[in-house]
Amino acid sequence: MAKLLEVASEMEKKNSPKRVDGLSKIYGKALYVDDIPLNGVLHASTIRSSCAGGVVEELTFDPTFDWTPFVVVTAQDIPGLNAIKMLENDQPVLVDRVFRHAGEPLALLAHSDRGMLETALCHVHVRETPLAHPVFEIDEALHAEGTIIPDNVYTDYLLNKGDVEQAQKNAECFIEERLMTSSQEQLYIEPQGMIAVFQEDGVLRIEGSMQCPYYVLDALEQCTGLDKDKLRVVQSTTGGAFGGKEDYPSMIACHAALLALKAGGLPVKLIYERGEDLRVTPKRHPSRSLVRLGANREGELQFIDMDFAIDGGAYRTLSPVVLSRGVIHAPGPYRCANIRVRGRAVATNHPPFGAFRGFGAPQSIFALEVAMDRLAAKLNMDPAELRRKNLLHRGDVSPTGDLVGEDCFAQEILEAALIASHYEERRDAFRHWNAAQHNTLRGIGLATFAHGAGFTGNGELYLASRVFLQAHADGQVEILCSNTEMGQGAATTLVQIAADALQLPMEQVHLAQTDTARVPNSGPTVASRTCMVVGDLIEKAAQCLLQKLRAEGGLSQTFTSAEFSAVCFRMQESGKDLLVTASYQPPVDMLWDEKSFTGRAYSSYAWAAYIAEVEVDKLTLETRVLNFTAAQEIGHAVHPQIVQGQIEGGVVQGIGYALYENVLWNQFGVMANDRLTNYIIPTTADIGPLQVVLMEKGLGAGPKGAKGVGELPMDGPAPAIVNAIQQALKIDVAQIPAMPELLLDLSRAQRGSQCQ
Amino acid sequence: MAEWLRPRHMNEALRLLAELPADHHQIISGGTDVMVAQQLRAPRDIAVWLDLSAIPELKMVEVTAEGIRIGAGVTLSVLRRHPEVQKHWPMLAASAAVTGAAPIQNRATLGGNLCNASPAADNAPVLLAYGARLEIAGPNGTRFLPYDQFHLGYRQTALAAHELLQAIHVPYLPGGSRAYYRKVGTRAAQAIAKVGIAAWIHFDAGQGIIAARFGLASVAATPCLLPRVSHYLEGNNLKHVCEFTIREKVSSDIKPVDDIRSTAEYRLEVASRLVWEAIHDAH
Amino acid sequence: MSVKMQINGQEVQVQAPPASRLLDVLRGELGLKGAKEGCGEGECGACAVLVNGQVVNSCLIPLGQMDGAKIVTIEGVPGDSPLLQSFHDCAAAQCGICTPGMILAATALLAEHPQPTMDEIRWGLSGNLCRCTGYGRIYEAVTQASTGDAHG
Structure with missing residues (x-):
């Protein structure tokens, strides 16, 4: 890892303690949901709609088949509200009659023998x-006559700054693209x-793979009608996850819970096989952007105008917030007086799209950066030079009309990336390469961007997050929060933050x-x-704890781990x-004003410049990433090794997004x-040097001074790679x-057009 | 419960096969295709499994005066590492090395790759180009079949009901031979071919083409040769080979389709380009 | 069908239908849950184990073929394997679901190439998908295990 700040490697190692979840995973002992031992478990299966929306006329359970050993659940069995708790209650837990997409859950079955489940599925008949006229494309949905919801638009946002119409008249150079x-x-x-089981005390316990236990708890409360003290959600x-386990676990948890309610005390296990997971769980929103950019001859941006639409699928789920992030990130990290971004989340008959790392930003950033x-x-300007002329400086006004303060490093990070990647040298070398007779063509491409961390605008205020720190008599300290380790290193990072603030060894914090x-x-x-928001709360809680131990237990200003423990013991x-x-x-x-999209959208932005070098085979047009440079200003790397892993992982997901991850539809x-x-x-x-x-x-x-880094690395690879391909092949890739x-x-x- | 037969000798396997119920048995070797099919398709009542993985004869690789005899049960990882294969039949070592990835190559067998009869089979083009012969064992003894006569239609082979593929024979190549192999997949490893091509071209001392064979995968219902291209090239001189004619011949020799992995148009274009490259760059 | 195998150095006898997948036998009958099911069709390598020293996908192996086989799962990797330490040192396990299979694939790789080149690492591990790391930490861990130096 190259670092701009001179950090001795010893120092870096000290700042990168071993992952707290490392050994249990390496030894294969960590228990994932499918590994949890259970007695007398019932396996569950979901019966789904086959058409792209319509009406279930009849759901028949073959009367000649013996259903007595099965648990069967339909919409009629739902004690509470038949809706998944999300932004809006539009998505049913189980379809009653009307449905909007293929693969919607209609009924649930459970049995102790998986084989019997498969047999039984052949005895359920659905008449739909x-x-x-189902619709599957954004523009088709916007112009459709019959609609899923009014106008087929879930949300329509407008970010409007300055006067784009006027600026257009004055622009000396102008482009328009559809991406x-x-x-x-x-x-x-x-x-x-998910696994659902009734505890001996009558509490319904749901355990499984998830990002957001409290989303699941809220959904269970609404669907089962049980009070929250009768419900317990545990993350295995x-x-x-990468966003994929943000909203859908609520659906699976409700299904498992409904079966458990009828299963007479037996645990119910509902695990998707890969094909089902791929077909029905939410994915990244497809997008369509119409981008118009104008500049003067010097290359200074005069206006940014974008019509940004994302396909939300058949229910609203998280689309409005995905859209909001996409709209806010659409104008990029550039100074521009006139900006108009219209964003729409569109209803189609696909299964709902949902959260995936970047959450709308990779889509709009792709459009802007390619444009x-x-x-x-x-x-006729080098892409780096155009960006250099337009990236925000301290004291500029941001796209959302906020004054950019000291925390702006857009220019600095671009220069850092250019130096680290030997941009100019490579660009010139590739020109020579392409002029010579080789089997490949090479290109170098760039993307500059910023990613805002935390909920947008007032979102964090509404969340009103709380964390607890609990010290025990033996001096061990527990962090209690609802944030989950899903591989990104949260468990280690949060423990490290607490231990650091408490001046205790990490082994004493859990x-x-x-x-x-x-x-x-x-x-x-x-x-x-x-790390940024909850980590900060944990740091504050740690300071409270020290204050309390000092005030009430006489802990001295500096202390040893043993002295800390002794004070805890005495207080207890x-x-x-x-x-x-x-x-x-x-x-x-x-x-922040969420109606006009003005003010400060995020408390912190991380600044980044990504550079891709690609090679395209002249005969087969296969693209290979030769080198990739990911440079970012992230405030502070709490755990540099984990940060590096996050960035490498995100970049590789971005390489897949750019080159071959292609969801096809039936x-x-x-x-x-x-x-x-x-x-x-x-x-x-497939993965070369990064x-x-x-x-x-x-x-x-x-x-x-740390900033969030989880999503950032997803934003840059696709535009950088596409820009590199365009340079290599001298074609426009949209x-x-x-x-x-x-x-x-x-x-x-x-080639055809050149011949003419 | 299904019966599992695991013969130790070829004779025993043939005898068992002759007695098996026609529709309710499954022959298995490395299992890398059969087990996937079993997982994905509706549960099929397989009454009897005939497991060929414990027959030592099928695991043998023998170098002979004419070439190499590879037992049908030889795994792809054995092939890719085999020094004689690497030396004399480098295309076969190369195709074995890009069939799936290590965990697949350690189980999958050359015979299985052919008998599974996927149009995308990675080792098929190479064996077509090398002019391999198949040794097929049946109740009435052993017969030999040129490999190019093995694939009769989509997932249909020339194996009769009670026959088993026993070995694959690949001949030494005459002096002046050049070869070319390329697999085009969506990613570098663990990919199913969009186009697979192997070429063997026999030049005389000048640039005259004595013989040329091209094996292709994923461009028709079966792995296939390019007979019209071969016919055009044989007796021709490299200097006189015309790109336009090659394209024309390729497009009449193959029948690519659109599917989930690629398009007919891409396959045709890339196959044509790679055939052209093979003619000029084979070494 | 009754099958005798040696699993992690111990002789075991398993009674199960012959077409049962080795993966299900390991996880179910034998309670060895380090092997994971990611795809069920031999693409992801999360279920990888060693059979007679070779890395294989246990989801594609029927029990009927395992008579007399020597099987090593993550639970049987010796505690002093440098890979266990290097994966920990390099933070190569993120969500961890691919980790057992990855370590077994790396074990087989190092057995064949004790000092692998970067290319050998890339090809040797290409049957094991990881969605978290982008593979960087894993390359580093395998390199460290082979040289004792994380930056070797």
Whole structure:
């Protein structure tokens, strides 16, 4: 890892303690949902709609088949509200009659023998009247006559600054582009699953793979009608999530719970096999962007105008918030007086799209950054130079009309990336390469961007997150929060933050299992917020705890681990409680108007410049990433090794997004390539050298100035790679994935036009 | 419960096969295709499994005066590491090395790759180009069949009901031979071919083409040769080979389709380009 | 069908239908849950184990073929394997679901190439998908295990 700040390697190792979850995973002892031992378990299965919307006329359970050993649940068995608790109650837990997409759950079955379940499925008959004209494309949905919801638009946002219309008249150089991104599957290697079981005390316990236990708890409360004190949600070791386990676990949990309610005390296990997981769980929103950019002859941006639409699928789920993030990130990290971004989340008859790392931002950033390169080409200017002229400086006004303060490193990070990647040298070398007779063409491409961490605008205020720190008589300290470890390293990072603040060795600090019976709601594990927002709360709680131990237990200013433990013991003996709480307080300058999209959208942005070097085979149009440089200013790397892992992992997901992760649809709008043989993610053989450059200026909202980094690395690879391909092939690529089939079409069309 | 037969000798396997119920048995070797099919398709009542993985004869690789005899049960990882294969039949070592990845190559067998009869079979183009012969054992003894006559239609082979593929024979190549192998997949490893191509071209001392054979995968219902291309090239001189004619011949020799992995158009274009490259760059 | 195998150095006899997948036998009958099911069709490598020293996908192996086989699962990797330490040192396990299979694939790789080149690592592990790490930490861990130096 290249670092801009000079950090001795010893120092770096000290700052990168071993992962607290490392050994149990390495030894294969960590228990994922499918590994949890259970007695007398019932396996469950879901009966689904087959058409792309319509009406269930009849759901028949073959009367000649013996159903007595089965647990059967239909919509009629739902004690509470038949809706998944989300932004809006529009998505049924089980379809009663009307449905909007293929693969919607109609009924549930459970049996102790998996084989019997398969047999029984052949004895359930569903008669559907299909929707006459289902829609599967954004523009088709916007112009459809029959609609799923009014106008087929869930949400319509407008970010409007200055006067784009006027600016257009004055622009000396102008481009207009239409850019598309396809859906992308999270492809966590552990498929989704839940276990529901009644405890002896009558509490219904749900355990499984998830990001957001309190979302699941709220959904269970609404659907089962049980009080929250009769419900308990526990996160099992989670085998990857990337957003894919943000909302859908609520669905699976409700299903498992409904079966458990009828199962007479037996545990119910509902685990998806890979194909089902691929077909029905939410993926990244496809997008379509119409981008117009204008600049003067010097290359200074005069206006940014974008019509950004995402496909939300058949229910609203998280689409409005995905859209909001996409709209806010659409104008990029550039100074521009006139900006108009219209964003719409559109209803179609696909299964709902949902959260995936980046949450709308990768889509709009792709559109803008590819358009920036087209503008550079039109200006006959190097893409890096165009960005250099337009990236924000301290003191500029941000796209949302907020004054950019000290924490702005857009220019610095671009220069760092250019240096680390030997940009100019490579660009010139590739020119020579391409002029010579080789089997490949090479290109170098760039993307500059910023990613805001935490919930947008007032979101963190509404969340009102709380964390507890509980010290015990033996001096051990427990962190209680609802944020989950799903591979990203939260468990280690949070323990490290607490231990650091408490001046204790990490071994003395523990992250409690994420169990709603014990942990307070510190918000969901999404939006790159855990380290920055929750980490900050934990740091504050640690300070409270020290204060309390000093005030009530006489802990001295400096202390040893043994002295800390002794104070805890004495306080416990004298009946004093050792629990402290910290609650979220928004920064004073955090003003945001979510109607007009003005003000400060995020407390901190991380700044980044990514550079891709690619090689395209002249005959087959296959693209290989030769080198990749990911440079970012992230405030402070709490655990540099984990940060590096996050960035490398995100970049590789981005490489897949750019080049070959291609969700294909069948005639019913369901994922057709529902197997790992035909949904293709990168293997080790596909990934070449990847250089991570970290800049740490310490001005973020998190501990020691840290900023969220989880989503950031997903934003840059696709535009950087596409820009590199465009340079190599001298063609315009308007969509991802940039499959060889597409590149072949484009290059033949270009050759054809040259001949004329 | 299904019966599992695990013969130790070829004779025993043939005898068992002759007695098996026609539709309710499954022959298995490395299992890398059969087990996937079993997992994905509706549960099929397989009454009897005939497991060929414990027959030592099928695991033998023998170098003879004419070439190499590879037992049908030889795994791809054995092939890719085999020094004689690497030396004399490098295309076969190469195709074995890109069939799935290590965990697949350690189980999958060359015979299984052919008998599974996927149009995308990675080792098929190479064996077609090398002019391999199959040794097929049946109740009435052993017969030999040129490999190019093995694939009769989509997932249909020339194996009769009671026959088993016993070995694959690959001949030495004459002096002046050049070879070319390329697999085009969506990613570098663990990919199913969009186009697979192997070429063997026999040049005379000048640039005259004495013989040329091309094996292709994923461009028709079966792995296939390019007879019209071969016919055009044989007796021709490299200097006089015309790209346009090659394209024309390729497009009449193959029948690519659109599917989940690629398009007919891409396959045709890339196959044509790679055939052209093979003619010029084979070494 | 009754099958005798040696699993992690111990002789075991398993009674199960012959077409049962080795993966199910390991996880179910034998309670060895380190092997995970990620795809069920030999693409992801989460279920990888060693059979007679070779890395294989246990989801594609029928029990009927395992008579007399020597099987090593993650639970049987010797405690002094440098890979266990290097995966921990390099933070190569993130969500961890691919980790047991990855370590077994790396074990087989190092047995064949004790000092693997970067290319050998890339090809040797290409049957094991990881969605978290982007593979960087894993390359580093395998390199460290082979050289004792994380940056070797």
